[in-house]
Amino acid sequence: MNLLDTPVHDLGQRRRSLTQSLHLDPPLLLALLLLSGISLFVLYSASGQDIDLVWRQVVRLGVAFTVMFALAQLNPAPLKRWTPWIFAGGLGLLVAVLVAGEIGKGAQRWLDLGLFRFQPSELMKLAMPMMVAWYLSDHPLPPSAKRLAMASLIILVPTLLIARQPDLGTALLVASAGLFVLLFAGIPWRLVTGLAALGAALAPVLWYFMHDYQRQRVLTFLNPEQDPLGAGYHIIQSKIAIGSGGLYGKGWLNGTQSQLNFLPERSTDFIFAAYAEEFGLLGILVLLAIYLFIIMRGLLIAVQAQDTFTRLLAGSLVMTFFIYLFVNIGMVTGLLPVVGLPLPLVSYGGTSMVTLMAAFGILMSIHTHRKLLPR
Amino acid sequence: MARPITLKDHFRETRLFTSRAIVALVLCIALMLVLVARLVDLQVIKHDTYTVLSDQNRVHIAALPPTRGLIFDRNGVLLAQNLPSYSLQIVPEQVDDVDATIEELRQLIAISEDDEERFRKRYQRSRRFKPITLRTRLSDEEVARFAVNRHRFPGVDIAARLYRHYPQGSLAVHALGYVGRINERELQDIDASNYEGTDFIGKTGVEKFYEDILHGDVGVQRVETNAQGRTLRVLEQTPPVPGLNLHLTLDADLQRVAEQALGEERGAVVAIDPRDGSVLVLASMPGFDPNLFVGGIDSKTYRGLRDSPDxxxxxxxxxxxxxPGSTLKPFIGLAGLEYGAVEPNASIYCPGWYMLDGDDHKYRDWKKSGHGPVDLTRSMVESCDVYYYDLALSLGIDRISGFLEPFGFNDLTGIDTSGELAGLVPSREWKRRVKREPWYPGETLITGIGQGFNLVTPLALASATATLSTYGQHLRPRIVAASEDPDSGEVVDFPVVSNLAVPAEDHANWHYIIKTMTGVVHSHRGTARRIGENAPYEIAGKTGTAQVFSIKQNEEYVEEDIEKRLRDHALFIAFAPAHAPKIAVAVIVENGGSGGAVAAPIARKVMDAWLLDKGRLKSDNDAGETP
Known part of the structure; x- marks a missing residue:
């Protein structure tokens, strides 16, 4: 690392360790590596001992960690400067996807860039909290009513664009990322409860705008037994897998539900059920403890952040991570309707993992680029 | 751009954020506790329920069909066996579009309309997860073709099965019977759980009668299957109990002699060992190949068999x-002796016809010119009808039917193969009940010569002949001698069952009648003299002709003018050696015309084969021998 890049006012330079000079946060990194390790173990079993699939996941993890590492090097200051442009670019891509989708006569979520497919909505998961945080950060908090209205518009436009794709899960995730920024910005609790009530009241309206398959998912969630071999099959088999796992689980490679193909999507969205079947409630508690540790560490980083932008951004990113795991586990256990969200860092799959690790990269960057001033 | 200068209170903002972060953490922990509560509910409280559901998912009960028992003749000649075959099965539950699948399978394997129709019938009835057979007896080539393309057909599989095969073809088909696919009606009658995995059930003959013994008991296998229904491993199993092998009393060689002797004729030959009721021959011609029926006969072939005039x-x-025609005469003659209605040496005069008082109907004798003076012996040897008209009249119908019944003429013989019909001996009571008419004396006359209402099956006639040969020892005809456990080799002999003996105990009378019957074959005037000429053993026999249609009064009966199908049936009963009988035979040749010329030579061939070729004449200890 070039010494010239080091801020001259950094008083703590002498005490910097290797991880600090690499801009890594050891506790967070350790927890993420632990999760990745668990992921590979579970994937090996859930895929039916498909070692090739495990290797592909290793490659993806490598890519994701590289992205994390790269973003951790990036000083939050330029990131903040670029935020409006990143958000505008993201919006433009969302429109492009929609137009391409119109032409292609069907739902489209990605742009085919030849070498790989790029989902603009993934970018928006990061760009949304950055934009809202950027918009609110230079002004006193809690935000004024006018700023709040403007921020709401910033949240609404990309959300509606993603919902049009249609990708309801991501739309809700992106919207919640923005809303969490508002929450951390200190909007009054009366407003929070009022919005929640409004959301509940608008649910039937939402139903009206839903596609048939989305309505089917909600119906299936409400009563999975109505079509046990069709739409309800996922949820029923998932609950059987989890429930039959019991306290201690059936043991690694011994989950009959996943090994014998009864559990659908068992290495992707439903990997939690495969894990729960083989490792039981105790295994789950370990997993949840790691997740909770990551969240606590993330929130601590947010609290210790030195400016409003990074604080708001860090808080929102951590809560988005939590939404991921809560929605996924809620879905797999039958508490929530089936929404196609992976279990963060454990499910097999690429795009969302890269986004998540990018968020952790930003978190580490925020934490390691602090100016060590007395608070 | 004019911007109001806003002062940020960093300390206040930090405090606000920290409090919000704490709320956020509390929210996360609270929601995680909700998840944990849900997981405790699923994994601890409802664990047992879900364990059961999980096991139900993966563990399936598979039936192991037993191997059907083999059937042998008395010398160990294999008559029915099981050969391996491959059949194509579809599990409806695992097939999205059955129509399309069948069409695609047609590219690889010949599937006839009949196959498809049968499949569809079962498809509508059976449960979705049970395999249904689409084609049986695939060729090796078809098996290979499917195996290569199997990945394209989820829910379709090849099952190795055993199918029934009858190596002797049509030989003894009417005794042996055959198996066929279980139909809906049969499903009602059987214990369906014992037939899980069994395709075939006995349809006729021994195969049907001894279905319980031949089938065996189904085994059970608990197997682990994956979501696609493929069996992965066997968890535990109760092996099936194979069906017992059967050893028949039938002699395949003798059966073949009888069938060849009948040749192109339509008719039947039944041969019984009078000493133990063993059925040696049970032939009905023409026959058919039972193998046609095993895999499901195609409708064209079936129509051909069903509609054939033969x-x-x-x-x-x-x-x-x-x-029975004149073959009934020995029994009527015996009744006459028993009841004292005839004096053996007293003659009556036969003018060629007989008339009842107050009736102008002429009861004809077969010999138009008459037999002249006739005593009991001559009446038997020449088969004089007039003598028996007179005898029947003096016996009366009540004593005739009462005497004939213990011979089994009015009943099922009780043979252990399926499908037997009972004969008929008319009586006053029967006529009142069935015909709602009184009995007329003229009917007594024709009953005396075995015409009129009398009906008998070849089996019952052979059984009555055997009973006659043993002085009234009436044994139930039996076709299965013993069963054999294929695993342990344990043989169980089936018992000889006595029916009610004929209540005529004067040996002299039996002896007398049998002697007259030897005259039928061995005397120079006997109606069956042509088979007695060079016989190295003594035969007691009686010819018969049964009218197929009745000729009008005063009309000439010229055999050649009558179309073959309207000719009389030719009958012959015999047993030999006459005074130590080892075989009793009944032969019926439909439209054969003359009993002595057509039916008797067939009986002789069967007796020769048994007594001479098989050497039974010399050996004395072969009765009841175990095969």
Missing amino acids: QPLFNRALRGRYP
Whole structure:
């Protein structure tokens, strides 16, 4: 690392360790590596001992960690400067996807860039909290009513664009990322409860705008037994897998539900059920403890952040991570309707993992680029 | 751009954020506790329920069909066996579009309309997860073709099965019977759980009668299957109990002699060992190849068999009910002696016809010119009808029917193969009940010569002949001698069952009648003299002809003018050696014309084969021998 890049006012330079000079946060990194390790173990079993699939996941993890590492090097200051442009670019891509989708006569979520497919909505998961945080950060908090209205518009436009794709899960995730920024910005609790009530009241309206398959998912969630071999099959088999796992689980490679193909999507969205079947409630508690540790560490980083932008951004990113795991586990256990969200860092799959690790990269960057001033 | 200068209170903002972060953490922990509560509910409280559901998912009960027992003749010749075959099965539950799948399978494997129709019938009835057979007896080539393309057909699989095969073809088909696919009606009658995985059930003959013994008991296998229904491993199993092998009393060689002797004729031959009721021959011709029926006969072939004027499917030996004709005369003669209605040496005069008082109907004798003076012996040897008109009249119908019944003429013989019909001996009571008419004396006359209402099956006639040969020892005819456990080799002999003995105990009378019957064959005037000429053993026999249609009064009966199908049936009963009988035979040749010329030589061939070729004449200890 070039010494010239080091801020001259950094008083703590002498005490910097290797991880600090690499801009890594050891506790967070350790927890993420632990999760990745668990992921590979579970994937090996859930895929039916498909070692090739495990290797592909290793490659993806490598890519994701590289992205994390790269973003951790990036000083939050330029990131903040670029935020409006990143958000505008993201919006433009969302429109492009929609137009391409119109032409292609069907739902489209990605742009085919030849070498790989790029989902603009993934970018928006990061760009949304950055934009809202950027918009609110230079002004006193809690935000004024006018700023709040403007921020709401910033949240609404990309959300509606993603919902049009249609990708309801991501739309809700992106919207919640923005809303969490508002929450951390200190909007009054009366407003929070009022919005929640409004959301509940608008649910039937939402139903009206839903596609048939989305309505089917909600119906299936409400009563999975109505079509046990069709739409309800996922949820029923998932609950059987989890429930039959019991306290201690059936043991690694011994989950009959996943090994014998009864559990659908068992290495992707439903990997939690495969894990729960083989490792039981105790295994789950370990997993949840790691997740909770990551969240606590993330929130601590947010609290210790030195400016409003990074604080708001860090808080929102951590809560988005939590939404991921809560929605996924809620879905797999039958508490929530089936929404196609992976279990963060454990499910097999690429795009969302890269986004998540990018968020952790930003978190580490925020934490390691602090100016060590007395608070 | 004019911007109001806003002062940020960093300390206040940090405090606000920290409090919000704490709320956020509390929210996360609270929601995680909700998840944990849900997981405790699923994994601890409802654990047992979900364990059961999980096991139900993966563990399936598979039936292991037992191997059907083999059937052998008395010398160990294999008559029915099981050969391996491959059949194509579809599990409806695992097939999205059955129509399209069948069409695609047609590219690889020949599937006839009949196959498809049968499949569809079962498809509508059976449960979705049970495999249904689409084609049986795939060729090796078809098996290979499917195996290569198997990945394209989820829910379709090849099952190795055993199918029934009859290596002797049509030989003894009417005794042996055959198996076929279980139909809906049969499903009602059987214990369906014992037939899980069994395709075939006995349809006729021994195969049907001994279905319980031949089938065995189904085994059970608990197997682990994956979501696609493929069996992965066996968890535990109860092996099936194979069906017992059966050893028949039938002699395949003798059966073949009888069938060849009948040749192109339509008719039946039944041969019984009088000493133990063993059925040696049970032939009904023409026959058919039972192998046609095993895999499901195609409708064209079936129509051909069903509609053939020769009625090959008709089991004449068990179900053909013919007037016994003159073969009844020895029994009527014995009744006459028993009841003292005849004096053996007293003659009556036969003018060629007989008339009742107050009736101008002429009861003809077969010999138009008459037999002249006739005593009992001559009446038997020459088969004089007039003598028996007179005898029947003096006996009366009540004593005739009462005497004939213990011979089994009015009943099922009780043979252990399926499909037998009962004969008929008319009586006053019967006529009142069935015909709602009184009995007329003229009917007594024709009953005396085995015409009129009398009906008998070849089997019952052979059984009565055997009973006659043993002085009234009436044994139930039996076709299965013993069963054999294929695993342990344990043989169980089936018992000889006595029916009610004929209550005529004067040996002299039996002896006398048998002597007259030897005259039928061995005297120079005997109606069956042509088979007695060079016989190295003594035969007691009686010819018969049964009228197929009645000729009008005063009309000439010229055999050649009558179309073959309207000719009389030719009958012959015999046993030999006459005074130490080892075989009793009844032969019926439909439209054969003359009993002595057509039926008797067939009986002689069967007796020769048994007594001479098989050497039974010399050996004395072969009765009841175990095969």
